[in-house]
Amino acid sequence: MEAKEKTRRNTSETEGRIWFNFSRRNFLTVAGWGLFFATIGAYLSQILGYKGFFYPKVLFEPSPKFAVGEPKSFPENSVTTLKSRKIFVVRDGNSFKAISVVCQHLGCAVEFSKEKNIFECPCHGSKYYRNGVNFAGPAPRPLSHFEVVLSDSGKLVVDTSKIVPIETELIV
Numbered sequence: 001m002e003a004k005e006k007t008r009r010n011t012s013e014t015e016g017r018i019w020f021n022f023s024r025r026n027f028l029t030v031a032g033w034g035l036f037f038a039t040i041g042a043y044l045s046q047i048l049g050y051k052g053f054f055y056p057k058v059l060f061e062p063s064p065k066f067a068v069g070e071p072k073s074f075p076e077n078s079v080t081t082l083k084s085r086k087i088f089v090v091r092d093g094n095s096f097k098a099i100s101v102v103c104q105h106l107g108c109a110v111e112f113s114k115e116k117n118i119f120e121c122p123c124h125g126s127k128y129y130r131n132g133v134n135f136a137g138p139a140p141r142p143l144s145h146f147e148v149v150l151s152d153s154g155k156l157v158v159d160t161s162k163i164v165p166i167e168t169e170l171i172v
């Protein structure tokens with residue numbers, strides 16, 4: 001019985017010593033390897049992981065061609081601002097135009113003034129007639145006009161990758 005007790009005590013002493021004998025050198029070795037593998041893991045995740053080195057470096061942009069709605073959804077003789085698409089849809093009678101909101105001076109977003117019936121740039125004061133032609137301020141040319149077509153489903157489709165002459169309009 002006494003022998004058993006002695007053995008148990010020795011074992012617990014030994015266990016204690018194992019932890020206690022974990023020398024600084026051992027600790028530094030383990031810590032060093034841990035740091036090494038952590039660094040390798042971080043590099044590998046950068047290279048092979050999601051959006052890593054092998055992931056194509058491209059920007060995914062929305063399509064430049066999009067539907068803006070049926071012609072009847074735009075009131076007659078109106079200018080509708082589609083901020084998310086950066087265009088104005090200008091309707092005069094049955095004529096439709098898509099005009100860019102981007103100022104031709106330094107690229108600020110122009111705004112439509114209902115009272116004055118013109119486009120104005122808040123940055124340096126360029127002004128454009130309702131048809132997009134510049135008449136005041138530093139803007140060197142008219143606002144860009146984009147192609148507008150009527151789709152088979154009867155919706156107006158604007159293509160901002162196709163700039164058209166300013167007199168171009170879609171008659172519906």
Ligand code: FES
Nearest residue numbers: 103105106121124
């Ligand atoms: S950016 Fe519009 S006037 Fe300068």
